[in-house]
Amino acid sequence: MEVARYWRANRQRYQLVGEVCPNCQGKIFPPRDVCPVCEKEAKTPFTFSGHGEVYSYSTVYQAADGYEQATPYTVAMIRLAEGPLISAQLTDVDESDVKIGMPVEMVTRALREDGERGMIVYGYKFRPVMAVA
Amino acid sequence: MMKSSRPVGIVGYGAYVPRYRLPAQEVSDLWTDGNAGLPVREKSVNGLDEDVATMSIEAARNALRRAAVSPEQLGAVWVGSESHPYAVKPTSTIVAEAIGATPYTQAADWQFACKAGTEAFQAAIGFVAGGMAQYAMAIGMDAAQGRPGDALEYTAGAGGAAYILGPAEDAIAEVEGSLSYVTDTPDFWRRQYEKFPEHAGRFTGEPAYFNHVISAARQLMDEMAVSAKDFNHFVCHQPNAKFPLKAGADLGFNPQQMKTGLLVNEIGNTYAGSCMIGLTAILDVAQPGERILVTSFGSGAGSDAFAIRMLRKSETPGVTSTQGYIQRRKVIDYAMYSRLKGHYKLN
Ligand SMILES: [Zn+2]
Numbered sequence A: 001m002e003v004a005r006y007w008r009a010n011r012q013r014y015q016l017v018g019e020v021c022p023n024c025q026g027k028i029f030p031p032r033d034v035c036p037v038c039e040k041e042a043k044t045p046f047t048f049s050g051h052g053e054v055y056s057y058s059t060v061y062q063a064a065d066g067y068e069q070a071t072p073y074t075v076a077m078i079r080l081a082e083g084p085l086i087s088a089q090l091t092d093v094d095e096s097d098v099k100i101g102m103p104v105e106m107v108t109r110a111l112r113e114d115g116e117r118g119m120i121v122y123g124y125k126f127r128p129v130m131a132v133a
Numbered sequence B: 001m002m003k004s005s006r007p008v009g010i011v012g013y014g015a016y017v018p019r020y021r022l023p024a025q026e027v028s029d030l031w032t033d034g035n036a037g038l039p040v041r042e043k044s045v046n047g048l049d050e051d052v053a054t055m056s057i058e059a060a061r062n063a064l065r066r067a068a069v070s071p072e073q074l075g076a077v078w079v080g081s082e083s084h085p086y087a088v089k090p091t092s093t094i095v096a097e098a099i100g101a102t103p104y105t106q107a108a109d110w111q112f113a114c115k116a117g118t119e120a121f122q123a124a125i126g127f128v129a130g131g132m133a134q135y136a137m138a139i140g141m142d143a144a145q146g147r148p149g150d151a152l153e154y155t156a157g158a159g160g161a162a163y164i165l166g167p168a169e170d171a172i173a174e175v176e177g178s179l180s181y182v183t184d185t186p187d188f189w190r191r192q193y194e195k196f197p198e199h200a201g202r203f204t205g206e207p208a209y210f211n212h213v214i215s216a217a218r219q220l221m222d223e224m225a226v227s228a229k230d231f232n233h234f235v236c237h238q239p240n241a242k243f244p245l246k247a248g249a250d251l252g253f254n255p256q257q258m259k260t261g262l263l264v265n266e267i268g269n270t271y272a273g274s275c276m277i278g279l280t281a282i283l284d285v286a287q288p289g290e291r292i293l294v295t296s297f298g299s300g301a302g303s304d305a306f307a308i309r310m311l312r313k314s315e316t317p318g319v320t321s322t323q324g325y326i327q328r329r330k331v332i333d334y335a336m337y338s339r340l341k342g343h344y345k346l347n
Helices: A003-008 A010-015 B024-032 B052-067 B091-099 B118-127 B200-226 B242-251 B255-259 B271-283 B322-327 B334-341
Strands: A015-021 A046-047 A051-059 A073-080 A085-089 A101-114 A121-126 B008-018 B020-023 B042-046 B074-080 B106-110 B135-143 B158-167 B173-185 B233-236 B291-295 B300-312
Touching: A003 B042, A010 A015, A010 A101, A010 A121, A010 B091, A046 B074, A101 B052, A101 B135, A121 B052, B008 B052, B008 B118, B008 B271, B008 B322, B020 B024, B020 B322, B020 B334, B024 B334, B042 B158, B042 B271, B052 B091, B052 B135, B052 B158, B074 B091, B074 B118, B091 B106, B118 B135, B118 B158, B118 B271, B118 B300, B135 B271, B158 B271, B173 B200, B200 B233, B200 B242, B200 B255, B200 B291, B233 B242, B233 B255, B233 B271, B242 B255, B271 B291, B271 B322
Parallel strands: B074 B106, B074 B135, B233 B291
Antiparallel strands: A015 A046, A051 A073, A051 A101, A073 A085, A101 A121, B008 B158, B008 B173, B020 B042, B135 B158, B173 B300, B291 B300
């Protein structure tokens, strides 16, 4: 596992920090320094609210390396409230309860670990919006 | 008694309890054919993607929302736990980074078995009172391990709370005073490289838990010239359902005073999080003027006691209450529990 590659994207993964385009105000995630809409330079950091909804989803039964313990798990495309569409794992939800359009919120969770001796990678997942009462 | 020269209080707080619950009956059924007495009804269990860092992050975010303090204003981010994800590598920097408090902040991990959170809380009072920081965050959080079949497996839960200490004029509750009582008492320990803790059986009761909890709480009340009847709420460390009620009764508290903060039947023993999350359930409902006595216990051994007075009601829309977390609940069986605890070797 490349420690430096993960470390550089800590804020992006932990807090959903992307960018905002100074020209068209479009919100960008993941950050790429160029606005995908107007193609102008966009380097201003922007922290997303973490709110969004499930755009589509799929349940994984044959896990990729490092994810075997969590099988089955659900991967979704999330439409963030600010616009961008991103892919992420869902958590704290049973597969049968997942619906397209379901409101979700970002949580920071352990994504994977590099064996028992390696580092633990933390980052965003999404779960059904919690009751606030 | 420790009393800060500058008044300090709780500016914000946040709880976290994971979604999964293991009924104690499941443990009893597997290991004793259902014959063992149950020390709690059920306990909370962290998901595969949760540990003390991730649970602390969520509690810390809740505390920041309630405090309406920006993360850059936190002069310290301290995490007390006996289940830090790394043996060497601070949990506190992960939490500080995730909530946006880095890089100009103090960060440290605290250890003292189940009182690691309250000692961070106590130090945070001093940090703020001394003007070293305007605001300091103290977290008590655990994802406790119990050896399969051991008495601790029934109770070792997951969860905890985060607090932001600050000047009393910004606070919802003021810390009136605190006191620590410690002795070298070997009731429970875990040696380096060992996965599960050892405990000294019945020795954990009288000389350890009861002596420290009762001595700390009684001495604080004596020095403040108050008694149990002066408090609306009492919350102490909750290793099982019996111990806190007995300690409270010995101190003169009635069950009504202990009800709101007693969460052990629903979430188990959350170790460094135990009395700290109990206090969040009280802060969720307490009225201005109400007084709360909090007493932790950490094996090894010691207790920190705090007298807290509500200044104003906590009302923050959009933050999940402690009871809200408790009611979000998915019951699991022992097979699922074993998976969440990593008991299965897949390759
Ligand atoms: Zn643009």
